[in-house]
Amino acid sequence: MNQTKQKPPGRVKSAIAGALAGWIGVPLGLESGAFWAAWFGGRNFTGESVTVNSTLQLSTAWACVRLLADTLSTLPLNVYRESGDTKTLAKDHELYRLLHTRPNADMTAAVFWQVYVACLMLWGAAYVEKRRNVTGGLTALDILQPACMKPPRVREDGRVEWRYADPVLKRERVIPEDDLWYLPAFTLDGLNALSPVQMGANVFGGAIAADRASAATFKDGMKSAGLVTMDAVLKPGQRDDIRKHVKTVSDEGGYMVLEKGAGFQQLKMNPQDAELLATRGFNVEEICRWYRVPPWMVGHTEKSTSWGTGIEQQMIGFVTFSLRPWAVRIEQSISKDLVRVPERDVVSAEFALEGLLRGDSASRAGFYSQMTQNGIYTRDDCRKKENMPPMGGNADVLTVQSNLVPIDKLGENNPATTAKDALAAWLTSESSDAT
Template sequence: MPIALTDSDFWSAFLGGGSFTGRRVTVDAALQLATVWACVRLLSETIATLPLGFYEKLADGSRKPATDHPLYDLLHNQPNAEMTAVQFWEAIIASMLLWGNAYIEKARIGKRIVALNFLLPARMQKRRLLSGAMEYNYRDLDGTQRIIPEDDLVNIPAFSLDGVNGLTPMSYGANVFGAAMATDEASSKVFSSGMRAAGFVKVTGSLKKEQREDLRASIKQFAAGGPEAGNVMVLENDSTYQQLTMNPGDSQMLESRSFNVEEMCRWFRVPPFMVGHSANSTNWGTGIEQQMIGFLTFSLRPWLTRVEQAIRKSLLSPGERSKFFAEFAIEGLLRADSAARAEYLAKMTQNGLMTRNEGRAYDNRAPLAGGDELTVQSNLVPLTMLGKITSTAGSAKSALRQWLGIKNDEDQNET
């Protein structure tokens, strides 16, 4: 089916946004910038590899994995026949980062959701009907168009001004990305000529047009490394050749390129050091650690919350929303830090917030006998008293009196 001229969403994605440099900024063009590629990969891959749990709230306020719910396997393991959970959520986050919206189609058998299918944002058109409902018109890969009911679609907008339509980064950030593209192009052209700029020839007297062109062509072969490079240059009529020089620092336009990296990182809210740009950034432990905390708090958390709330809104029925919920486990980032992981589990088990077996399950270890009791650390207790203190104050006092050899109040006073 031909593409209509009124298909604004398609042409906006295809042509991109105009910039002050005159370049059209499209998703494909922006991804050719190393910083954009690194930022999108960093955010999408990090979020996609975080464990996404689906839980049931219990009457006592606790929770348990809702493994019997149809959505558990779809969200946690495999949303559809073609994608794993990592591939699926990676595409969802990348869509929000690059197009400003992500779309998921719900496949059903009866009322049961059996698959979640990713839809390309560039192929989606949407409009609000007079009834107030949203109509989604999707163009499949074979060119056919179909209307997807609102109940069968999950729309996750990124930063939005109306709460429904996410703003397209390639349009609003066209000047930022366009400037970076222009700087890279200019730098590449300088390097393609071997960092040798044009020179000039000083001639006594004036030349005719034909003589001037012949001299320019002759000099160009030597200056640009042509077939005559390495031979002796012959100049006539009192002429002198002077080649202009350019140092590598100027040719790379280091300051401009460095500023562009920081600008694009600012656009995606990614610390520059996380994409390999360490200029003006501390490499000491405390500095990097604090930047990592900021990355988790201000970069990852908003995206995680968007996905979690979209699951509640669009995948759960009104009756299920008070009982079931999805949540990313940020602790999954500790898998790469064994020291921090060990410290976390030690504090949770030693302070009675997690049993030993819960801690072992968190670390994919088999449970042990006697490991289902909550325990806390006891300070200043004699070794011989360990295991004798019970939960009641009376029995604890009695055990302490026995250890001290106190039989009556008189002995207690003497003691």
């Protein structure tokens, strides 16, 4: 029997594309563990190939990764310098330009941080190579592809050595510990990162399998298989003729013609009865749970409210439990790996989470009002944050709610009160003289 060469199915092509990403032209061997892990994907109960590429084809995973990456990447990241009890914006520091404006020649700050956070979400680690000038100062930050990084190797002197299968140079090169900014998203030993895609292979594999089953169900307009019943035993050739006829009518439409007392009964399946829709809904919640994202933020509002204080409290929870932990990890990593040792006690980088109020004028106005009335911001501070020129004078003076007097005048005698007391004292003395 002649065997014809068949094309690989779609999921095989997808797995190949995901595994080859970043490895074109790079020499491979049996010791290339990162490549083979990407090739075979994470092991899971469904048998689906779970790679970064196949995971991102899930709408919920795509939405979660984009939500976290886009939100953090568009928040202002400022560099501050402390002097005593005063913390000021350090625009003259070399890190301000790299972290706030342009990390390298090819990326804006927003694109850089989007890629950085996406690497944390998908590969579980972010790798950035530090470029320096002749004096040792930082000039650029280049993101490396996590799929091309090999496990770290600890030398006898205790220093960590990183090996990178460079897809541009088409060769492997060694990166010293001092030239690599490395941040693991989640680790059990402080060095080796755990990949969310590989650790969550069962969750993502189940979602992929459910999507495949759903596509198969709706592929033919929810037409399911049927039964052709006969009142006699057929010969093989007769069976083939009936199958061809049924298939032709199914593909091209028209009426089915059956002979010899034959009958046709279609098998109907309700996807809701088969819990297919419920399974897909549960997979949305599972993936959101994996990324610690509220389901309503990716469009799954079946079991959540979108009105009143419910949405406000959930938004506060998203900032507190989803965004802030990532912001703190990145901030501390910057202090550890990018700030020079003599400056670590005085220079720091911080995400401005209040930047989330930029699209909410009412909340922003309320925030400024509270800050000025309690003597925390001056009116010029608020004007600067709104990209307005400072007014100077009393606009640059801290005030409080108590008649909005300057904060350094609190406790001094109020002129109006002094005059009132003087009048009362005069009246008292006049009364005493008259007596």
